[in-house]
Amino acid sequence: MSLVTRFAPSPTGYLHVGGARTALYSWLFARKNGGKFILRIEDTDLERSTQESVDAILEGMQWLGLDHDEGPYYQTKRFDLYKEVVAQLLAEGKAYKCFCTVEELDAMREAQMAAGEKPKYNGMWRDRTDHPADKPYVIRFKNPLDGVVVIDDMIKGRIEIANAELDDLVIARSDGTPTYNLTVVVDDWKMGITHVIRGDDHVNNTPRQMNILAALGADIPKYAHVPMILGDDGKRLSKRHGAVGVMQYRDNGFLPQALINYLVRLGWSHGDQEIFSLDELVQLFDLSSCNRAPSAFNTDKLIWLNQHYMKTLPAQDVASHLAWHVAEQKLDISTGPSLAQLVQVQAERVKTLKEMVEVSRYFYEDFSEFETSAAAKHLTAAAAEPLALLLAKLTSLSDWSAEQIQSQIKDTATELNLGMGKVGMPLRVAVTGGGNSPALDITLTLIGKARCLARIEMALAYIRQHTASA
Known part of the structure; x- marks a missing residue:
């Protein structure tokens, strides 16, 4: 049997980093084992599901490079199949109609809690046949009354749940729509899912789903429940910790390769190795090396x-x-260095792509003002002479190359008997508008001759103006 995994998000918001990690683990497991990875959109929550959220999930998966072999499938397009399965379970006596009102269910739970019992449905309609003709009802699955459900979890290890702890869950609402636990079971069965890798908030659903699969005579997948992601304060990751949606990290200037590498290490390890290419991850990933404990998100590491x-x-x-x-x-x-050239000179100087654009405008756009503090420190009366000499030397250059520019800067410092800082810093402020840039020779090369000369002239005018008014 070929291995099949799936990622099955609900389109009620953005693609959360926790969901992205689950998708990544499922994708890696399928790719490593030559299996199939299916994308399934669980959109049966009609009130909260939106097309915008579907688009956000698909965009996030595409940005991360997690391609799917089948899908996306949409549960709202499979309602006829779910109704058939519910009808089958009813016909086989493995499900039944429950006519309890909301008030009856509330009273049932209150009585159980007052008696110190775990509140759950007591099965009062499980074996009744006196069905009222005009009363709404739900369909409940007949959960086994005895025995245990054993989950040989690929991450958490063996988990046993007594059937006596489980009640007869609703599989179809009074309006006929199927519930989550029914749709998931049917889809995993019909899609041939062999391995379910998902968050450990689903551990309580798993024994219920395994019992329904068994009642249908379906093969039961292997399960792996991934621990949750915590914020750096030890609480469940949420908006208060900053960005939690995958595309927000794109917007903040992170590369998908960085987020992939970070997410895979957030709960999985391979010795002391920190950096992994996607090909290495496909080769090395192993669910048995996943942590059982929650992991804390660390933005500095990302x-x-x-x-x-x-x-x-x-x-x-x-x-x-x-x-x-x-x-x-x-x-x-449209004028200035190529983006690849910009990356080569700025990558070591910034933390994100967003920041790279923010600090690189002077390569492409002219400015009318210098940074106040940088100008006050470096565009002084003493800077006029080296800037004027540099202007003359650079104007005469026929070869606007880094080597020639550097030679003229050194010659100016030597000729005026000045330290390089007394020449280089006024020049840097003149051509960039501020006090930070890559190496001067490279910076001037990329800005271009005409722009550099015009900016040096503007700096000299600034010095004359401020010297005269001092």
Whole structure:
């Protein structure tokens, strides 16, 4: 039998990082074992499911590079199948109609709690045949009354749940729509899912689903429940910890390779190795090496990984992701260095792609003002002479190359008997507008001769103006 995994998100919001990690584990497990990875959209919550959320999930999966072999399937398009299965269970005496009112169910639970018992449905309609003709009803599954359900969990180990702890869960509502536990069972059965990898918040659902599968005579998948992700304060990861949606990390300037590498290590390890390519992950990933305990999200670690990938991936690959941020920040790059060139000179100087665009505008756009603090410190009366000499030397250059530019900067410092800082810093502020940039020779090369000369002239005018008014 071929191995089949699935990722089955509910489209009630963005693709959460916890869901993305589950999808990644399922994808890796299928890819490593030559199996199939299915994407299934569980959209039966008609009130909360939205097309916007579906689009966000699909966009997140695509951005991460987690391609699916089948799907996306939509549960709302499979209602006829679910109704057939419910009818089959009714016909075989494995499900029954329950006519309890909400008030009766509330009273049942209150009485059980008052008696110190676990509140659950008591099966009062399980064997009754006196069905009223005009009263609404739900369909409940006849859960076994004795024995235990054993989950040989691939991460958590052996879990045993007594059937006496489980009640007869609703599998179809009074309006005929199927419930989550029924649709999941039918889909896993019909899609031939062999391994269910999902969050450990589903552990309580698993024995119920296994019992329904057994009642249908279906093969029961192997289960692996992944522990939750916590914030750095030890509480469940949520919006209060910052970005939790996958595409928010894209928007914040992270590379998908960095997020993939971070998420896989958030609960899985292979010795002391920290950096993994996707090919390495496919080769090395093993569910038995996943942690049983929750993992804490550490944004600083993600930033470190992002910087690593910005510096080590081919510049053109990084540039393809940088282009989105360029468009988002409305930076006109029609004149200036290519984005690959920008990556090569800025990758080691920033933490994110978003920041790279923010600090690189001077390569493409002219400015009318200098940073106040940088100008006050470096565009002083003493800077006028080296800037004027540099202007003359750079104007005469026919070869606008890094080597020639560096030579003229050194010659200026030597000729005026000044330290390089007294020449280089005024020049940096003049051509970039501020006090930070890559190496000056590279920076000037990429900005271009005409822009550099015009900016040096603007800096000299600034010095004259401020010297005269001092």
